[in-house]
Amino acid sequence: MNFDVVYTWVNGADPDYAKVRNEHANIKKDTNPERFRDSFEMMRYSLRSLETYFNSFNKIYILTARPQVPDWLHTNSDRIELVHHDQVIPEKYLPTFNSNVIESFMHHIPGLRENFLYMNDDFLFGAPVTLKSFYKDNKYRIFNTLFGENLGWRIYDGYRDLIGMGIIEHQPILINKRYWEEAYSLFPDKTERTRQSKFRDDRNLCPYKLYRYHMLKNHRKESDPVWITELNKVFRFHKLTNNVKRQQSFFEQMKKDSPDFYCLNDDLRDNPNPKVVTLVKEFLEKKYPVPSSFEK
Numbered sequence: 001m002n003f004d005v006v007y008t009w010v011n012g013a014d015p016d017y018a019k020v021r022n023e024h025a026n027i028k029k030d031t032n033p034e035r036f037r038d039s040f041e042m043m044r045y046s047l048r049s050l051e052t053y054f055n056s057f058n059k060i061y062i063l064t065a066r067p068q069v070p071d072w073l074h075t076n077s078d079r080i081e082l083v084h085h086d087q088v089i090p091e092k093y094l095p096t097f098n099s100n101v102i103e104s105f106m107h108h109i110p111g112l113r114e115n116f117l118y119m120n121d122d123f124l125f126g127a128p129v130t131l132k133s134f135y136k137d138n139k140y141r142i143f144n145t146l147f148g149e150n151l152g153w154r155i156y157d158g159y160r161d162l163i164g165m166g167i168i169e170h171q172p173i174l175i176n177k178r179y180w181e182e183a184y185s186l187f188p189d190k191t192e193r194t195r196q197s198k199f200r201d202d203r204n205l206c207p208y209k210l211y212r213y214h215m216l217k218n219h220r221k222e223s224d225p226v227w228i229t230e231l232n233k234v235f236r237f238h239k240l241t242n243n244v245k246r247q248q249s250f251f252e253q254m255k256k257d258s259p260d261f262y263c264l265n266d267d268l269r270d271n272p273n274p275k276v277v278t279l280v281k282e283f284l285e286k287k288y289p290v291p292s293s294f295e296k
Contacts, residue, residue, distance in 0.1 A: 001135060003174065004116040005050065005060045006109065008102050009043050011068050021097050024198050039272060040280055042264065043121035044072055044295065048288035053125035053260075057117065060294070061109050063088070063102060065095070074296050083109050093195050101195050103207040104184060107177040118173045122265055126258035126287075133234065133260060134174035139224040142215050143235075144169045144208060148225035150216035155187075155209045156202065170237050170263040173208055183214035234260040240280060242273035251283045258287075 012018060047060070059079050062070075066084035069075065075082055086094060088108040093101060106118070117134065134141050184191045187205060194204040215223045236259040238250055254262075268276065 001115055001131060002058050002113055003131070004113045005057045005119060006106055006112070006116050007043060007046070007060065007062045007119045007121060008099060008106065009062055009064050009070070009121050011064075011070070014068060017065060017068065020095055024095070024097065026199075039266070039268075039277060040264075040284060041070075041072065042124075042284075043070065044292075045284040045288045046119065046121055046124050047294050048290065048292045049125040050119075051292045051294070052288065052290070053127060054129040056131060058113060059111075061112060061116075063106055063109065072295050074294050077294055080294050081111075096195075096198055098194075098197050098200050098204070100200055100204040100207060101197065104191065104195060104205075107175070107180045112177065114177050116175055116177070118175050120170070120263070123170070123172050123261065123263055124288075125261050126254070127260050129260050131174075134172065136224055139222055140174055140176065140215060140219075142212050142223045142225045143171055143173065143231055144212045145216075145225045146228050148216075148227055150213060152213055152217070155205055155213050169208060170265060171231075171235050171261060173211070175211065179215060179219060180211060182218070183210045186210075186214060236262040237265065238262065239265050239267040240276065241267050242269065242271075242276055244273060244275050244279070247276050247279050251279060254283070254287075 010017065012021075043062075050057070050060075059081065061081050061083050062073075063083050063085070066086055068084075069082055073080070073082070085096065085102065087110065089096065089102070089105045096102060103118070106112075107116075115135075184205075187210075190205050194201075197204055216225060236254075240247065264280070
């Protein structure tokens with residue numbers, strides 16, 4: 001299978017971006033720094049990990065707000081392309097600061113292959129990986145389940161979200177463009193309400209939950225649901241908090257036993273502990289010391 005990679009990214013510290021965002025914000029939650037800041041240049045290291053451990057992709061697309069470009073990105077590479085929101089999202093929904101909205105349109109990226117691996121910038125690979133981790137025996141591997149269940153009422157992010165499974169819902173996803181679009185066609189009214197939300201809302205359709213629901217309900221023969229017991233063997237989800245000892249313990253363990261892929265989720269609140277920030281940066285630089293071909 002030939003596949004592309006899609007990242008979504010914004011630089012929340014950009015004064016122009018922050019100004020527009022703050023003009024549209026209604027509540028404090030809308031400007032949560034954890035959703036927008038780029039304290040660690042995490043995508044730089046995610047790309048290093050991708051090129052080091054899973055370099056069988058065709059091309060990378062980075063979907064971001066115009067006119068943003070990561071300072072360190074080498075945009076002349078044939079294997080990477082910057083795409084701005086206004087190239088894939090209709091004007092009536094812009095500007096948007098809602099990842100649920102952005103993700104709902106990413107399959108419209110011009111030139112994107114039928115299958116693509118969707119990445120957040122805090123997803124990293126820690127060991128050699130093959131496509132079988134995401135597509136095996138002609139089936140799409142469906143993460144985000146406990147025991148292969150299909151829970152239709154969990155397509156929301158928080159509203160009626162009776163079972164919390166956040167720890168297993170932060171990993172790369174191999175997406176089929178046609179199936180992704182089909183999933184949104186199941187709930188046209190809810191899709192429209194979601195796309196009108198400038199910021200994330202608990203009542204939004206949550207893309208990866210919606211996709212999982214659609215695949216397990218309507219494309220079961222093409223799906224391979226991955227139980228949490230199997231996922232835990234290759235994946236790790238970790239919240240970056242301001243507790244220095246806890247972070248030191250985690251990164252010491254990572255040096256001994258690195259999973260195939262993992263997520264470093266920013267939970268540092270409004271005032272990140274400088275010691276933790278330094279610790280994370282040192283870990284990333286030691287783990288991925290060689291610049292990727294996508295860096296200047």
